Amino acid sequence: MNLNLLILVSTTIFTLGAIGLVLRRNLIVSLMCIELMLNAINLLLVSFSHYNNNLDGQILVIFVMVLAACEVAVGLALVISIFKHFKSLDTKEINNLRG
Amino acid sequence: METIIFYFLSGLCIASAISVLIFKNPINSALSLVVCMVGIAGLFVLLDAHFIAMIQLAVYAGAIMVLVLFVIMLLNVGSGYEIHRSKFVWGLATLVLLPVFTYLFWIQLSGISITSPTMQQEVLAGTVERIGKLLFTKYIFTFELASVVILSALTGAVLIAKSNSKKH
Amino acid sequence: MVSTYLTFVLLIPLLGSLLVYLIGRQSPSVSGPLATIACVASFVATLLAGQSIFLDSTQSLTVNLFSWFSFNNIDINFALLWDSLSLFMCLIITGVGSLIHLYSIGYMSEDDSRPRFFAYLNLFIFFMLLLVLANNLLVLFIGWEGVGLCSYLLISFWFKNLDYAKAGKKAFIFNRIGDAGLLLAIFCLLFGIGEVEFLRIEQSLLINGAFQPYLYLAALGLFIAVTGKSAQIPLYVWLPDAMAGPTPVSALIHAATMVTAGVYLMSRMSYLFDAFPMLQHLIFIIATVTCLMAGLIAVAQSDLKKILAYSTVSQLGLMFMAVASGAYGIALFHVATHAFFKAGLFLSAGNIIHALHGEQSVHKMGGLWKKLPVTFVVYLICTLAISAIYPLAGYFSKHEILLAVKDAGYLGSFSWLLTVISMLTVVYMTRSFYLVFLAKPKSDLEHLHAPSILMNFPIAVLAVLTVIAGFIMPETLGQFLSPAIKEFAIKPDTLSEGLAHSILPIVVLVLTIVLTPILIGYQNLAKVLLFFPRHKFFVDEIYYVLVAVPFNKLASLLDSLIETATIKTTISALSATTLISSKSLSLIHNGQIRLYSALSLIAVLVLIFFTVLI
Numbered sequence: 001m002n003l004n005l006l007i008l009v010s011t012t013i014f015t016l017g018a019i020g021l022v023l024r025r026n027l028i029v030s031l032m033c034i035e036l037m038l039n040a041i042n043l044l045l046v047s048f049s050h051y052n053n054n055l056d057g058q059i060l061v062i063f064v065m066v067l068a069a070c071e072v073a074v075g076l077a078l079v080i081s082i083f084k085h086f087k088s089l090d091t092k093e094i095n096n097l098r099g
Numbered sequence: 100m101e102t103i104i105f106y107f108l109s110g111l112c113i114a115s116a117i118s119v120l121i122f123k124n125p126i127n128s129a130l131s132l133v134v135c136m137v138g139i140a141g142l143f144v145l146l147d148a149h150f151i152a153m154i155q156l157a158v159y160a161g162a163i164m165v166l167v168l169f170v171i172m173l174l175n176v177g178s179g180y181e182i183h184r185s186k187f188v189w190g191l192a193t194l195v196l197l198p199v200f201t202y203l204f205w206i207q208l209s210g211i212s213i214t215s216p217t218m219q220q221e222v223l224a225g226t227v228e229r230i231g232k233l234l235f236t237k238y239i240f241t242f243e244l245a246s247v248v249i250l251s252a253l254t255g256a257v258l259i260a261k262s263n264s265k266k267h
Numbered sequence: 268m269v270s271t272y273l274t275f276v277l278l279i280p281l282l283g284s285l286l287v288y289l290i291g292r293q294s295p296s297v298s299g300p301l302a303t304i305a306c307v308a309s310f311v312a313t314l315l316a317g318q319s320i321f322l323d324s325t326q327s328l329t330v331n332l333f334s335w336f337s338f339n340n341i342d343i344n345f346a347l348l349w350d351s352l353s354l355f356m357c358l359i360i361t362g363v364g365s366l367i368h369l370y371s372i373g374y375m376s377e378d379d380s381r382p383r384f385f386a387y388l389n390l391f392i393f394f395m396l397l398l399v400l401a402n403n404l405l406v407l408f409i410g411w412e413g414v415g416l417c418s419y420l421l422i423s424f425w426f427k428n429l430d431y432a433k434a435g436k437k438a439f440i441f442n443r444i445g446d447a448g449l450l451l452a453i454f455c456l457l458f459g460i461g462e463v464e465f466l467r468i469e470q471s472l473l474i475n476g477a478f479q480p481y482l483y484l485a486a487l488g489l490f491i492a493v494t495g496k497s498a499q500i501p502l503y504v505w506l507p508d509a510m511a512g513p514t515p516v517s518a519l520i521h522a523a524t525m526v527t528a529g530v531y532l533m534s535r536m537s538y539l540f541d542a543f544p545m546l547q548h549l550i551f552i553i554a555t556v557t558c559l560m561a562g563l564i565a566v567a568q569s570d571l572k573k574i575l576a577y578s579t580v581s582q583l584g585l586m587f588m589a590v591a592s593g594a595y596g597i598a599l600f601h602v603a604t605h606a607f608f609k610a611g612l613f614l615s616a617g618n619i620i621h622a623l624h625g626e627q628s629v630h631k632m633g634g635l636w637k638k639l640p641v642t643f644v645v646y647l648i649c650t651l652a653i654s655a656i657y658p659l660a661g662y663f664s665k666h667e668i669l670l671a672v673k674d675a676g677y678l679g680s681f682s683w684l685l686t687v688i689s690m691l692t693v694v695y696m697t698r699s700f701y702l703v704f705l706a707k708p709k710s711d712l713e714h715l716h717a718p719s720i721l722m723n724f725p726i727a728v729l730a731v732l733t734v735i736a737g738f739i740m741p742e743t744l745g746q747f748l749s750p751a752i753k754e755f756a757i758k759p760d761t762l763s764e765g766l767a768h769s770i771l772p773i774v775v776l777v778l779t780i781v782l783t784p785i786l787i788g789y790q791n792l793a794k795v796l797l798f799f800p801r802h803k804f805f806v807d808e809i810y811y812v813l814v815a816v817p818f819n820k821l822a823s824l825l826d827s828l829i830e831t832a833t834i835k836t837t838i839s840a841l842s843a844t845t846l847i848s849s850k851s852l853s854l855i856h857n858g859q860i861r862l863y864s865a866l867s868l869i870a871v872l873v874l875i876f877f878t879v880l881i
Contacts, residue, residue, distance in 0.1 A: 006142075009109045013135070016116040022865040028125050028171055030860070032132050035163070036116055039139050042155075049225070050146040058151050058225045059238050065158055066245045070252035072163050076170045077256035083174050095858025 006047040014040035027082065027089040031075045038068045105145055112138035125171050129164060136160045148225035270330040272316035273349055276357065277396055279309045284389035291382025299372035302385035306368045306392055310361035317354040324351040325750040329402055329466075341461055346402035348465060352751035355599065355744075356399035356531055359606050363523045364392050366725040370614050371515040373721035374621060384424060384513065391417035395524050399531055403464040404453050407532070411449060411496070414525045415442040421520060422512040434511035441505040445495015452488030455481045469538050486539050486546055489532065497529025498580050499587060500557045504806055506580055510572040514617030517572060522579050522613050523606035530586045530602050534595040534752050541593060551591035551677045555684065558584030560804060562691030566698065567800035570627050571616050574699050578653070579609060581692065589668045592675035595752045597667045600744055604660035604736055608649040611729035615646040618718045618726070619703060626710075629699055634708035638715050641723045643704055645730040650700045652733045654693040654776055657769040660736035665689060666769075690775045697779035706784070 017036035024030055042061045049057025079089065086094055115135035122128045136159045143152035223229070234242055283305025291298030320326050327350035335345045347353075368388060375381050394413025401407035419442075423435025456463055459481025460471045472482075493499070498506035509521050520526075533540055540547055558581050565577035582605050589598035620627055622639060636643040652659035655666065669685055678684060786793055794801070855866070 005105070005109070006146075009112060009142075012113050013116045013139075016113070016120060018868055020120040022861050022868070024120065025861070026125055028167065029119070029128050032119060032125075032128055032167065035132065035159070036119060036135065039136060039159070042151075043139055043142060046143055046146050046148045046151060046225075050148065053223045055223060055225055055229055055233055056237075058148050058230060059233055061148075061151050062154065062230070062234070063241065063245055065154060066249055069158060069163060070249050072166060073256040074252050074259065076166060077259040079170060080174070080260050089174070091860045094860070098856065098858030 003047060003051050007044065010040040010043040010047070012040075013037075013043070025091050027079050027091055027094075028076075030091065031072065031079070034075075035068065035072070038064060101145065105142070108138045108141040108145070111135075112142070126168065129168050129171060132167075133160050133164050136164070147223075150225050150227045150230045153227075269316050269319065269328060269349065272312050273330050273347055273400070274332070275312040276309050276316055276361075277347070277393065277400060279305050279312060280389045280393040280396065283308075284386045284393060287389060288382055288386035291385065295379070295381045298382040298385045299368075299375065302389045303365065303368040303372060305389055306361060306365045309392065309396070310358075310365050313354070313357045313361050316349065317358070320349070320351055320354050324747045326350070327750070335405070339461075341457065341463075343403065343405055343463065345406055346464075347400040347406075348402040349400070350751045351747050352531075352534065352599075353399050355603070355748060357396060359603055360392060360395050360399065360524050363606050363610050363729075364395075364519060366728055367515050367519040367523075367610060367614070370518075370617070370722055370725040371513075373719045374515055374617055375513065376719075380424075384421070387417055387420050387424070388516075388519070391421070391520060391525075395528070398528055402466075404449075404456065405463055408446075408449060408453065411492070411528065412446060414520070414528065415439065415446065415496070418442070418509070418520050418525055421516040422509045424512055424516070428511075431511040434505075434508040438505040438509045441502050442495050445492045445502055448488040448491025448495065450488075452485040452492065455485035455488060459485065465535055468536070472538055472542065482539065483543060483546070486536075486543050489536060489539070490546065490550060493529035493532055493587075494553070496532075497526050497583050497587070499529075499584065500553050500560070503557060503561070503580050504810065507573050507576040507803075510570070510576050514572065514613060514620060517576070518610045518613035518617070521576065522609040526579065526583055527586070527602045527606070529583070530590060530598050533587075533590045534599055537593075537595045537752055540590070547591045547593070548677060551588055551672075551675075554584045554587030554591060555678075555688070556584075557581070558588065558688050559684065559691070562688055562695065563800040564803050565695040566691065567797040568695075569630050571619065571629050571632070571699060571703065572613075572627055574629070574695060575609070575612055575616060578612075578692065578695060581688070582609065582653070585665070585668055585688070588672050592671045592677065594668070594671035594675075596745060596748050597664065597671050599748060599752075601664035601668060603744070604652070604664045604733070607729050607732045607736055608652040608659075608661060611645055611649040611726050611733060612653070614722070614726045614729065615642045615649065618642040618722055621718060621722070622715045623710075624714075624716060629702040631709050632703045633706035634704070636704040639718065641727060642718065645726045646700060646704065648730045648733055650696045651776075653696055654772045655689060656772050656776070658737055660733050662769065663737040686771070690771065693772050693775040694779050697776050698783055701780055701783045705780075 014037050017033045017040060020033035020036065021030055024033065042064055045057045045061050045064070049055060049061075082094060083089055088094070112135050115131045115138065118131040119128045119135065122131060136155060140152045140155040140160065143149075143155055283302055287298045287302045287305070290301065327348065330347040330349060332345045332347065335343045337343060368385075371385070371388065375384055378384065391414060394410045394417060396410075398407055398410030398414060401410060419435050419439040422438050423432045426432045426435070453463060456468060459479050460468065460475070462468050462471055491502075495502045506521060506526065510517050512521075540550075561577045561580035561584060565574050565581060568574045568577060582601070586598045586601050586605070589595075589601065618639060619632065619635060619642060622635070622642075623632065626632065648659065652661035655662045669689065672678070672685060673682055799805070855862070
């Protein structure tokens with residue numbers, strides 16, 4: 001269990017999250033992909049904290065979680081209101097910003 | 100033993116992350132995400148971050164995912180519009196993200212080498228006591244700030260969800 | 268105390284201008300009296316400020332209002348110079364100006380844009396005062412440009428008439444040429460001796476002498492400036508066209524004050540011109556030719572105001588002859604007398620034109636002496652004065668000028684030209700007088716627009732001034748101005764000259780009155796004789812061919828070469844590029860969240876890539 005492997009795992013999860021964010025058209029799944037990316041970052045932080053023998057990294061993880069919770073709360077509220085407005089969660093149809 | 104568990108958990112995480120992307124039904128995706136988070140919590144335990152692992156289970160796998168599932172059920176969204184996947188988007192994704200991934204991979208294998216994890220004399224475990232001490236001494240201000248942020252986010256969430264329901 | 272009064276002298280007309288414009292928009296009838304009050308107040312302030320100088324004319328005072336700017340160790344102050352010369356000019360400006368303001372109330376009483384007129388008039392008074400009060404050439408330049416601006420605004424006051432607007436433009440452009448000369452002079456002085464203050468330039472010249480090419484160039488530039496403002500050859504053609512403005516404007520700006528700014532400037536800088544006899548010679552020749560030519564043209568004109576305008580050009584030429592002969596004081600004396608009788612003539616002409624509902628041609632007038640008695644008397648007095656008939660003001664000033672010019676000896680054996688010039692004045696003035704008042708009426712005189720008391724009073728005052736100025740002014744003025752400028756010596760004349768100057772005009776006058784009606788019978792003969800003067804010697808046409816046509820050709824050439832070929836192509840290429848790039852960039856902005864997130868990911872990755880690379 002060395003650091004390189006851990007970094008590899010977290011990078012993989014992060015990339016998968018990014019791919020999902022770009023590919024999936026469901027708004028809720030997009031939110032979940034963001035969660036995935038945040039988790040990958042958390043994993044990276046904890047690994048470095050472990051290998052540097054320093055707990056500050058873990059504190060940072062707690063704050064990231066707090067912000068993730070906020071993001072999910074606001075995001076889901078937005079999802080609900082968007083759904084009420086558009087009757088759909090397809091990001092392809094929600095394109096009011098088109099220039 | 101540890102190595103075996105690590106490989107198992109890593110594999111579980113990656114596999115469930117892939118399945119988040121692949122499932123067409125959001126409910127299936129959400130359940131795979133729960134699995135992924137549990138796996139990551141296991142990795143936290145392996146890295147001696149006990150408190151974080153607990154929070155990961157309680158907050159993420161528990162509260163947040165339940166919230167997501169609840170919304171999915173509430174809106175009762177089908178998976179219809181995921182059927183027609185544009186080839187352009189897939190092409191874009193592979194074109195952009197594949198090189199990115201290989202690039203990061205290459206950096207990992209060639210560049211940095213912190214390869215001696217067990218050289219430390221004593222591993223500093225992330226117990227509740229230590230984390231708590233740090234959180235309420237060194238990071239007390241940030242902690243309070245985070246509480247304000249979460250409070251305002253919750254108020255905002257309520258406001259957003261409510262005001263729109265009144266209008267329609 | 269004096270400096271306070273002086274500030275008032277300058278600021279009252281400026282404030283008056285603003286007030287007249289602002290208040291006049293609500294109630295136009297207030298604007299005229301208000302402007303007149305401002306001008307009279309300025310006159311009173313001038314008298315108060317000049318108290319000490321009246322008692323002792325050697326006094327001079329520099330009032331430093333504020334420091335304007337400084338560079339290269341040269342400090343330019345916004346300062347006023349208060350001595351007998353500036354006091355003298357201020358008195359003419361505000362005094363004659365007040366009378367003309369008063370007259371304008373009557374003359375403009377039916378015009379809807381009176382507030383604008385009076386605001387411009389007050390503004391003109393301000394700039395003119397600034398011009399004569401300036402302590403250095405840069406402040407003078409502000410006034411110089413300011414009077415040019417007001418002149419332009421007032422010439423094209425009735426700008427809805429295209430010809431009037433064009434006349435304004437013409438005056439503006441010709442004045443710009445002169446102003447370029449003034450700027451040249453300022454730059455040369457700054458470059459050559461690093462001074463623009465009048466007194467310091469004088470000191471520098473006294474210490475270092477004048478044998479510097481820069482100074483010569485400066486004097487030449489000043490002369491160009493002066494030809495523009497004071498309507499001398501080659502830049503005189505704007506003045507006759509400037510008669511498009513309302514008649515009080517012609518009286519104030521284009522006869523009494525602004526056009527004499529050139530004489531003032533040359534008197535102020537007399538030490539500079541005295542240092543270059545060659546240049547003085549050139550000025551003399553130009554002034555003589557101007558005087559002769561303008562006099563000839565005036566004889567053949569039919570427009571009453573044009574006759575007076577060419578007469579003004581001619582009289583200005585006379586002043587310049589005096590200046591070139593070194594008799595600055597006499598030139599200024601003529602400025603004063605000319606201001607009185609020419610303003611009187613113009614205002615009388617204004618009465619006549621007003622009475623005839625805008626008719627300006629002398630051939631359509633006649634027999635007006637019965638209908639306009641006051642105007643008739645004033646016009647008669649002023650005509651006699653400008654014809655230099657004893658004992659009116661014109662006789663004294665003109666007589667002195669002729670003596671001074673003869674003494675300078677520039678003309679040599681051509682001194683008979685002087686007599687011709689001064690007799691031309693008699694001829695054209697008498698001709699206009701005869702045609703306007705004495706000839707048989709050509710039109711119905713029943714529906715005359717009688718002048719009001721407001722219009723008769725100022726011209727009566729001017730006529731009185733014309734009568735008495737000659738007796739009061741020569742000696743007192745000589746003593747008064749001598750500290751500011753050179754000696755003002757009244758030259759003792761021989762009996763023969765005195766007789767010639769006082770009797771000859773009377774003879775010519777009588778001859779003209781007798782001959783004009785006879786000559787009118789021989790229209791064809793007059794046409795042949797006066798062919799060139801009637802067409803103003805074709806100067807406008809020559810200028811058009813020599814300047815305007817090549818300029819237009821050059822402009823159209825540049826238009827096709829540079830404007831169309833280069834600039835337009837470049838600009839359209841630029842706009843096309845912008846359009847294409849923005850159109851292609853707007854494809855990205857398609858409202859798809861997924862594309863946005865992908866793009867931001869790419870951006871982050873590029874940044875990381877560069878960080879690693881560096």
